[in-house]
Structures are given as structure tokens and as C-alpha cells.
Amino acid sequence: MKHVLVIGSGAREHAIAKAFGASHHELGIAVAPGNAGIAKDFATLALSSVEEIVSYCAQNRPDLVFVGPENFLAEGLTDELQKLDIACIGPSQQAARIESSKIFAKEMMHKNGIPTASFFFTHDEKQAIEYIEKQGTFPLVIKADGLAGGKGVHIVQDKLQGIQAVKLLMSQTSKGVVIEQYLQGWEVSLFAFSDGEDFCSTVFSQDHKQLYDNDKGPNTGGMGAYAPVPEADMWLQEVEGQIIAPVLKAMQKEGCPFMGVLYCGLMITETGPKVVEFNCRLGDPEAQAVLPLLKTDFYDLCQAIADKRVGQLKLSWKPETCVAVVMASGGYPGSFQKGYPIQIDADLEAEICYAGVSSKDGELITSGGRVLSVLNLAESKEQARERVYRELKKIHFQDHYYRKDIGLRDNKI
Ligand code: AMP
Ligand code: GLY
DSSP states (O other): OEEEEEEEOSHHHHHHHHHHHTSSSOEEEEEEEOOTTGGGTSEEOOOOSHHHHHHHHHHHOOSEEEEOSHHHHHTTHHHHHHHTTOOEESOOTTTTHHHHOHHHHHHHHHHTTOOBOOEEEESOHHHHHHHHHHOOSOOEEEEESSOOTTOSEEEESSHHHHHHHHHHHHHHOSSOEEEEEOOOSEEEEEEEEEESSOEEEOOOBEEOOEEEGGGEEEEOSOSEEEEOOGGGGGGHHHHIIIIIHHHHHHHHHTTOOOEEEEEEEEEEETTEEEEEEEESSOOTTHHHHHGGGBOSOHHHHHHHHHTTOGGGOOOOBOSSEEEEEEEEETTTTSOOOOOOBOEEOTTOOSEEEEOSEEEETTEEEEOSSEEEEEEEEESSHHHHHHHHHHHGGGEEOTTEEOOSOTTOOOOOO
16 A cells, blocks of 8 residues: 655645545555544644654655645755655745745746746835836736735735835835736636656636635635636647746756646736746645546656656546535634534535534534535536535535635636
């Protein structure tokens, strides 16, 4: 039996563990630290820092480690495990800068002609304000450098708002700000599995970041996703040829080849796809919609990454659509109550990926903003939506909230 360790504690990591669970290999799967919902399906290990994970791995030598969230990668978990000769899917600390430093990513794109919004970067508040004073075209997008969990982005409509955003971000970060052109279009995500040289890309998927229907309200960690996104397919070759391949080459040139999952956050604009951001890992909630569609054995895929054989792979996909809807605690992303019991009807016909849950007296209770994702596959997006929204009614907890329009965006510029 091969032992696989999945790192992370959210619905994405539950989806990753389920993808390993669907492998035809006999696998012992553990998730660290996981959560009480994941623990219903898999072993969980109380490891929550790079040190704890490395020391566990040194003693127990798992055959494969798959890292879900960016923070462990940015802290160098892969580098530490490589020193122990343990296969770990996820980029090195240097390569993880593609997500952990927006300025690294923007400069790398700029140097290599990769389509993205034009930008200005500075550590200096006065310079940032002077730059904004000179701008004639709004909106502008202002972001803090460094990991911000999607919360550090301000879209400003005029100079005054821009100056306020700069002042706020500068008071929150020591790392400087990026001011960039606003890209008009529609957003879609694409993952590429890379061994550092070659890659294979997945189907397109689409996150729904805002809290309310019709993309209104504050940004969240993601309220739902679906895959595939057929309107994006016409752009696949261009994204692979003009974005993914040159980025992987550029990362090699920078001396930090990118091994793991490259997440391309794309804006489809009038002039084609442009990069909004790269992440160094699977997206959440997109992974919950993409992984269940994968026909290729996930363990074989990870082994091919570890052995640098991705060039020989062609991923195959179920001819279906998967819709994943997040059930959140009412009040999220602001403050919310925790500790509500979660009840699930016995005739539920949906997969659940658990995120913000813990257990009390053997019962699952809510403990986070995004509590769980519910997902269903069907031949069409309409059917998958119908199923997921029917089944979701069989999951009960007080004050729950979910978006009713996951998968309904029109994807037009
Ligand atoms: P980021 O943290 O860079 O992923 O940005 C979060 C969200 O802000 C993105 O998913 C977009 O919806 C929006 N955004 C970021 N940069 C831009 C841009 N240059 N133009 C338009 N929207 C943007
Ligand atoms: N879905 C956006 C992210 O994972 O960053």
C-alpha cells in the first residue's frame, strides 16, 4: 500500500483526498490537519506547521505528499521534504513567489511578454499617490504585495478613492503596492499540472467570488464553482501557448522551475485572455468542481509529476459538468455565529466537501465562514444545477446562506 498525505484543512483538501480515494491503487490516505468532516472519510493528523509536518514525514516517510494551500508552499514545505527525498506535489518556496509576491509575478510576466494588465509598483506611499494623481482613466486596481487571501484588492473609480486605497494598503503592508490597469471582461480559471518542464492542463472552471447573486456584495473566499466552462474552450490553445508554456520557461530561467499545480486566473478580454493572477496550487472552490471530473487516475498523475513524466500524459475527463455550491454561515465574510449542529438527511444524493466544521459529542457543528460545499455531476450544467440545488435542501444548519446562481453567468465581455 502507498501512503499519501494531503496537507490542508478545507473543502479543497477534502476534494483532493477524494480524488486519491478514487484511484485504482491501494492507498492509505491521511489529511493534515483536515477537519471533523474530512475525518468521517479519511484519517486526519493534527499537524499544523511546516516543522510538525516535516518531522512527521521524516519519521513516517509517506510515498507522496500533496500540498493544498499556498501558505505552506510559501514557507518552503516542498524544499524541506525534498531534502528528505520525499515526493511532494507543490512548488518550491522560490517558485511559490508566483503567488506570494504579486510584484515577482508581474515583473516575470512583463519580461516575458505574457499578456496581463499594465502595472506600476512602489514601496513608497508618496510615489503611489503621485502616480494615481497622473492617471486619466479609471477604474484602476490597487493590490498589496504578498499573500492577501484575495482580500487585498481595491477597484477604485477615481483619484480620491485611489489615494484612500493606497493609504489603507500602505498602513497594512510593509511590502508595497501594485497599481494596475482594470481589465474588462469575464473571468475563468485554468489549472496546469507541471513537472517543471512539461505540463498538462485541466478543464476550465469558474469561481463565484462575490457573496450575493449576480456578483454583488463583498468578495469572499469563493461561494461556488463549476466546470467545465465551454465558452472558454476556444481560448485553450492561446492560454497554453502564450501563457502557460512561456511562464514555465520563464520560471526555469529564473532558476526556480515550477513543479505542482499552476493556477491561471484569467480575464477573457476583447483582445483575448490576460492573466489576472497566478496561484501556486489548486483553486478553492474550483478544485471541488474540477477533480470529480478527472478520469485519469489522480495518483498516477501525481506520480508522473514527481517522476517528471508529465510530457507523456494526456488527461481524460468525464463528459459531464460538476457544480459545487458553498453553504456558508450567515454573516460571512463578516462576523458569524459558530457551533450550530449540522444535520443531513439520509437520502442525500450529493458529495459533500467539508471546510469550516468541527465536532461536538460526535456530531458535526459549524466552525467557520464557509462550512461545506455540495456538489453534483450531470450530463449538462442545467441538470447538475438542478440536482445540487435539490440536494442542498437536505443539509440543515441554522442561519446558512448560499448563492442560488452558481453556473448562471453569461460569460460575455
Ligand atoms: P487577485 O487577488 O489578484 O486575484 O484579485 C481578486 C479579484 O479582483 C480578481 O478575481 C478579479 O475579479 C479582480 N481583479 C484583480 N485584478 C484585476 C484587474 N486588473 N482588472 C479587473 N479585475 C481585477
Ligand atoms: N478561487 C480562488 C483561489 O483559489 O484563489
